[in-house]
Amino acid sequence: MMTITSGIRRACAAGGFLLAGLGAFAQPQPQLPAQPQVRLQAQPQRSVLDLSDKVGRPTFPVAAYQGIGAPEFRSMVRQAFQKSGFSFVAVDEQKNKSTVFKFKLDVDAKTRPAVLLVSADELLDGRKKCSPCFLRFAEVSNGQEIKALPWMAQYDLSARLVPAIDKAYATIESAGREHLAPSFGFNYKRRWEGEQNLFGNSFVGISVSDLKESIVRAYRSAGFVPVEDDVSSRASELALTFSFPVDPAKEGGVVYQIRLYNQYDEDGRCHPCEVTENYDPYQPLPPSGLSGVLSRATLESRFTAARNAAYDNMRTELERHLRPRSVFSVPPKRAPLGSPPPAPTLPVVT
Secondary structure: OOOHHHHHHHHHHHOOOOOOOOOOOOOOOOOOOOOOOOOOOOOOOOOHHHHHOOOOOOOOOOEEEOOOEHHHHHHHHHHHHHHOOOEEEEEEEOOOOEEEEEEEEOOOOOOOOEEEEEEEEEEEOOOOEEEEEEEEEEEEOOHHHHHOOOHHHHHHHHHHHHHHHHHHHHHHHHHOHHHEOOOOOOOOOOOOOOOOOOOOEEEOOOOHHHHHHHHHHHHHHOOOEEEOOOOOOOOOEEEEEEEEEOOOOOOOEEEEEEEEEEEEOOOOOEEEEEEEEOOOOOOOOOOOOHHHHHHHHOHHHHHHHHHHHHHHHHHHHHHHHEOOOOOOOOOOOOOOOOOOOOOOOOOOOO
């Protein structure tokens, strides 16, 4: 009988599948109007599924089973995914001793199903029992098609797909406990940690023009001065720029920007529109002069209070339009306003 250790080496050499991440939405920064030049906060590249699927590439498979017949092992895997809502499509025996299970998950009639591949390395003894059989992680084989879907479809798909995968592996862990190789363990951790938004607060069922008016009103009431823009109200990306006075008695202030990333339903309403702030806390501030020393000293506290008030105003006006399964949030501040830029990170010399 082949030992578990040698089986692990053979199985790991064969490679494994991992849940494929989707492509990222690139977010180019717009040019500000004629304002002081500032460094805008760059948004990271990411995708909807990346927000909930946080599993790194594993060194070992999910689990190793021994003493269970090959048909029973396959049945355990197939039934677990079917109980989680997947439809079984086929099982394919590869020449390298790997067995690939193919499943699909339908979300709605308008969206193509997610196709899931689950790989297993079946190393059998003379009695056709696992000695051992290695279960591996899952891969979404049509990830390129899924990443082309609108965000809302991706939100709906990932909210079902990742918890369903979690449930399937939990069922396998419970059903196969008797045959789990004790020296290996079950190497799967829950992936779904709740739904997050791609960019910022996410709204549906409101027109972009009404959303813009609500945001401008929220910030104006909090003490920010809007800078006029002439961007189309149906654009996929909008930038709303404000100035926060350093010295209330003088012109000039801190440049602050709100960005909107927009998708629309058939009626032209947000589906969704996502709102995030984008400003540089290290931006150079206008000269204060002798009369503005006190204003400069209180700038950070005034700015923080105004920012909090603006978010409170937005919450009051827009919370009823939040995308389902999302909540209103205030992003953390990176640094106090007017802070000196951090020292550049030196490259590591090896």
